Amino acid sequence: MKLAELTNYLESLAPLAYQEDYDNSGLIVGRPDQEIHQALISLDCTEAVVDEAIAKGCQLIVSHHPIVFKGIKKFNGQTYVQRVVEKAIRHHIAIYAIHTNLDNVTGGVNQRICDVLGLKDSHILSPKNNILKKLVTYVPKAQAAQVRDALFKAGAGHIGNYSECSFNSEGTGTFKGNENSDPFVGLPGQQHHEAEIKIETIYPVNLENKLLVALFLAHPYEEVAYDLYPVTNQHQQVGSGMIGELEIPLTEEEFLRHVKYSLKAQVIRHTELRGKPVRRVAVCGGSGGFLLKQAISAGADFFITADYKYHEFFDAEKKVVIADVGHFESEQFTQNLLYEIIQKKFANFAVRLTEINTNPIKYFI
The missing domain is CATH 3.40.1390.30 (NIF3 (NGG1p interacting factor 3)-like)
Incomplete structure (x- = not known):
C-alpha cells in the first residue's frame, strides 16, 4: 500500500x-x-x-x-x-x-502504562484546552438532518463517550439575492423568509477543513451561513498523563515491587515513602515532572514517570511518592x-x- x-x-x-x-x-x-x-x-x-x-x-x-x-x-x-x-x-x-501526539490521546502511551500496572477507571490527568471549536450553521428544516449527518461523519459532535451531539433550535432566516444569485429557495431580487434550524456542534480544531468541506457539500444553499467560535473548555480525551486506581490497595513496598516487575525496571529512584496504602496512581511516560502539581491535586498516592533531576525530588514534599522508573522503561x-x-x-x-x-x-x- x-x-x-x-x-x-x-x-x-x-x-x-x-x-x-x-x-x-x-x-x-x-x-x-x-x-x-x-x-x-x-x-x-x-x-x-x-x-x-x-x-x-x-x-x-x-x-x-x-x-x-x-x-x-x-x-x-x-x-x-x-x-x-x-x-x-x-x-x-x-x-x-x-x-507526544500519541502521549496526549486516550488509548495512547499513558493508557498502556495504566493497563500494564493494572490501573482501573483511568483518565487524562491534565486535559488540554483551546483545541475545541464550535460550528454554528443555519439550514432549512427539510435539509437539517442531512447536514447534521454530514458534520457527524466528518468528526463533529463527540463529547466524551457520546457521539452525534448537537443543539438545534428553530428560527426564521431572511435573505435577498441579487441578479447574479441562484437561490435554493425564493427568487432573486425578492426578500425571502425561510423556516430554518440553527445547528450547533463542537469539533477538534484539526478537523476544521474536513468539517467545512462536508458542510459545503451537504448544505443546500448557494451561500452557506456559518460561524466558527473558539471554545476554551478542556478536552477530556486529550492531554498529558493519566491517573487511575488499583482494584486492591497495596502497601508502598508491595506497589514498588509491582512496578519494578511490571515495567521491567532495573532500578526505581523514589522519594521518601509516606507509610500510606497505595490506591490512586498517576503516570506519565517519559519526562513527566511538569505534571507533579496535577498529580498531587488529583490525590495521587504515587506518581510514576521518568527523568527526574535531584532537586526536583524535593518538590514532592511528602504529598505524593515520586517514582522514577527510567525513560525507556516507562515507554517500552x-x-x-x-x-x-x-x-x-x-x-x-x-x-x-x-x-x-x-x-x-x-x-x-
Missing part, C-alpha cells in the same frame, strides 16, 4: 495537531506516495534499527521518538542523527515518528501498542517489532 494510507490512519488516532510545540512527529524521511510492504516498529530510530530494517526488507520504520528534533545544517556523518537519516534515504526507508510498551494498532487495521500488512533494545542507559548492578 501507499505510505500515506498507513500514516493517515495513525494520524486519525493521534492527530499531529495534538503534539507539543517542541515536538517533531510525523513523516521525517520518505514520500507519502511511497509503496510499502513491511514496517518495523521501534521506540527509537537508531543506526542499528535502520540496519535491522534493511536486513528484514522493511520500507518503513515507525518510531515513538523522532530521530530529528532540531534542524540539521550539515550531512557529513558526524552525528548519529545524520547517519540515520543518510542511511535511511540511501536505502529508500521511510521514517515516521508518533511521539509503546512498541507493542503501535504493533497492535497497525496489525488490527491492516491485517494483511507485514508489521515487525524490533529485536533491538534501544535503551542508551545501562546499569551496573
Whole structure:
C-alpha cells in the first residue's frame, strides 16, 4: 500500500495537531506516495534499527521518538542523527515518528502504562484546552438532518463517550439575492423568509477543513451561513498523563515491587515513602515532572514517570511518592501498542517489532 494510507490512519488516532510545540512527529524521511510492504516498529530510530530494517526488507520504520528534533545544517556523518537519516534515504526507508501526539490521546502511551500496572477507571490527568471549536450553521428544516449527518461523519459532535451531539433550535432566516444569485429557495431580487434550524456542534480544531468541506457539500444553499467560535473548555480525551486506581490497595513496598516487575525496571529512584496504602496512581511516560502539581491535586498516592533531576525530588514534599522508573522503561510498551494498532487495521500488512533494545542507559548492578 501507499505510505500515506498507513500514516493517515495513525494520524486519525493521534492527530499531529495534538503534539507539543517542541515536538517533531510525523513523516521525517520518505514520500507519502511511497509503496510499502513491511514496517518495523521501534521506540527509537537508531543506526542499528535502520540496519535491522534493511536486513528484514522493511520500507518503513515507525518510531515513538523522532530521530530529528532540531534542524540539521550539515550531512557529513558526524552525528548519529545524520547517519540515520543518510542511511535511511540511501536505502529508500521511510521514517515516521508518533511521539507526544500519541502521549496526549486516550488509548495512547499513558493508557498502556495504566493497563500494564493494572490501573482501573483511568483518565487524562491534565486535559488540554483551546483545541475545541464550535460550528454554528443555519439550514432549512427539510435539509437539517442531512447536514447534521454530514458534520457527524466528518468528526463533529463527540463529547466524551457520546457521539452525534448537537443543539438545534428553530428560527426564521431572511435573505435577498441579487441578479447574479441562484437561490435554493425564493427568487432573486425578492426578500425571502425561510423556516430554518440553527445547528450547533463542537469539533477538534484539526478537523476544521474536513468539517467545512462536508458542510459545503451537504448544505443546500448557494451561500452557506456559518460561524466558527473558539471554545476554551478542556478536552477530556486529550492531554498529558493519566491517573487511575488499583482494584486492591497495596502497601508502598508491595506497589514498588509491582512496578519494578511490571515495567521491567532495573532500578526505581523514589522519594521518601509516606507509610500510606497505595490506591490512586498517576503516570506519565517519559519526562513527566511538569505534571507533579496535577498529580498531587488529583490525590495521587504515587506518581510514576521518568527523568527526574535531584532537586526536583524535593518538590514532592511528602504529598505524593515520586517514582522514577527510567525513560525507556516507562515507554517500552509503546512498541507493542503501535504493533497492535497497525496489525488490527491492516491485517494483511507485514508489521515487525524490533529485536533491538534501544535503551542508551545501562546499569551496573
